[in-house]
Amino acid sequence: MMTVCNACRYCEGFCAVFPAMERRLTFSDPDLKYLANLCHNCRGCYYACQYAPPHEFALNVPKALGELRLETWREFAWPRFFRGLFRHGGPTVWLAAAVPAAIVLLLVLVFQGPGALIHLQAGRAGFYGVIPYKLMVVPFSGLGLLVLAALLVEFARFWRETGGRLAELAGPGALLPAIWDALRLKYLDGGGHGCNYPDDRFSHNRRWLHHFVFYGFLLCFLSTTVAAILEHLLGRRAPYRFLSWPVVLGTMGGLSLLVGTGGLLYLKGKMDPRPAASGASELDVGFLVMLFLTSLTGLLLLILRQTPVMGLLLAVHVGIVAGLFITLPYGKFVHAVYRFAALARNAVERSREEDH
């Protein structure tokens, strides 16, 4: 495939993958892993390709790179024990959503009694009347650290495997351009006019929806951080007023996530399956559904926190958030890690090229 691409080069204007291909005459295994993760799956090269099936060369660059991408995620997963989760994206999500929620419910039932679940629990003691403060904070902090460690290990493995040194990462030539490319979703613009998603017409819809997801996620993260500061440093206990920072940020983030994930799920339903990597859809849908459920239960909790179902909703929400956290390093979320690493590698290569 790469030899055809390298002899043709019509697609070089679409994204960073093709110029990166042209820097190489031969392709090692790590090169391919890097290119696979640099690909944003905009699909421009599939519809533009004069060698796409049913041509006898049967080139399908986004599909091939997408499948390779899944393989690299499996390969670099840590701990290795969880590798298999990538292969069962669908069931994993349902388990991840259901099991922690069930456990939280059960624990609340056993230790707090059914009264904690269905009872008017507004007021100052609020959430911690359902789940005690320590039981909320300690497991989530631990889980957060484990997830962070797993993602860091995955990043480091990928960086090392694709021939990167630590020193390169420290320089501004790698991180700043990569952050800038990532924040803009530069390469989902398909060369300026949008990507070919869900079909052969150019559209910016997916890029915008992804922005909703990404910045919604960021806002929720910010909301949690602000809440943690208020809670631990300023000693102000949740729940917070409607016009407080955590609630405003969280609400905006949650709504943004609902729009983004809902929209992406809708587009996915209409998507042309030909350039899609087999096995990718399960992971995509799984992650989107988890994010959707997280924001949905979060927003419901906000709206209904003065009502008798608050306890139940809180348990379900906390369970789903736990499930989301657990699956982060073993599902679609990791695309952010590898994509970012690939963008950083690309920035290093480009600056090296300019030095010559």
Add this chain to the structure above:
Amino acid sequence: MTPGLDLSRTFDVLVVGGGNAALCAAMTAREAGADVLLLECSPRDFRGGNSRHTRNMRYVHARGNHYLTGPYLEDEFRDDLRRVTGSGINEQLARMTLKKSENLGAWVEGRGGVFQPSMRGTLHLSRTNAFFLGGGKALMNAYYATAARLGVGILYEAEATDLDIREDGFVSAAVLYQGVCETVRAGAVVVASGGFQANIEWLREYWGPAADRFIVRGTPYDQGRMLRVLLDRGARPVGDPRSFHGVAIDARAPRFDGGIVTRLDVVPFGIVVNKEARRFYDEGEEFWPKRYAIWGRLVAGQPDQVAYSIIDSKSMGLFMPSVFPPFEAGSIREMAGLLDIDPDTLEETVAGFNRSTTNLDRFDPAILDECHTRDLTPPKSHWARALDTPPFYGYPLRPGITFTYLGVAVDERARVLKTDERPWPNVFAAGEIMSGNILDKGYLAGFGMTIGTVFGRIAGKEAARHISR
């Protein structure tokens, strides 16, 4: 395909063909208010004729922009065209084509076409030609989407097999569609169905059995049926029927549709021998872009229409990689074995070539260097380095035919002219089928798209005007 098309009604404009010229004609006629039906004989996946293999378009522009590095004025364009083409062209039409090409890019962009913006290091950007982002197939996708949105009726796998053209003009076309032969009536017809380069039998009329070993670089659907029909109905032919634009491509290329990746840019860096292991032409006569188009004809003239380009390891990396890996050998003798040619003769040819090389230290691929052979027939005028550093690499070459020059004469309104020089009032032609009026030999990169776009627009406009009268 456009659903629910009623083929029994009389259309305003029938467009035969589905490449660049056909789409430009269809969109223009539709924009002028005409009811348009376009017939593409290929399946949807292979739509777009040879345009799906193109890459850029040349046109007059007074200043550069984000995809053209500077101005390209009519005078320079005319000089460029004069350098490549012969004396048999219609100068007036050529001048008009160049004039009407001014700022075509804006028109293309207005119909969904996207050009490749400048990237870091201005990779492949040019001053004279605007590059389509993703190439010609992406442009065709955009045009088909725009045409459908405008309301052009589009049928795939619909082949016009005959045209009912009488003294006073076009009446109807016989169309083979879904296994049924339909009669499609229209007020005017635009024939934009390309040349006949994929019709091996027709090529055999001029080239004999050699045509069986030609490789067709583009679409297999350019069978020239409409060209033949128009000529049979009394259209005046233009262009030498024997002549075609052909380059030397890798002999391992697929028979049709191999496109850009089968080209080989290796020739100027080594020697080229025929199947008798003897050289037959100056490989270093000129810069490759100025010579690559003659090598198709050169190889076509060799026994069995095959040749072999051989370089040594010094030259690896000096040219674009090819899609097919070269044969690799540690010695010339071994290379002869791989290529299945006589080893003694090949050794003799290489030894003779190596002996006659001079000024080896003056080798410079960026200029017409002084590194040439002495007392050798045929000579190699530049880049003549001895083949002495194994491994040696060999590429088999065959004639790859891009397009044929034979076409029908047209006037400035794109109307097809009869042998008595009078036009039919409602028969128009655009694209490869009439490009012989303007280009009768040689080629300028991106000029086929210029002709197709300019004449597609004229034909569409004139056809719409004809029916509104």
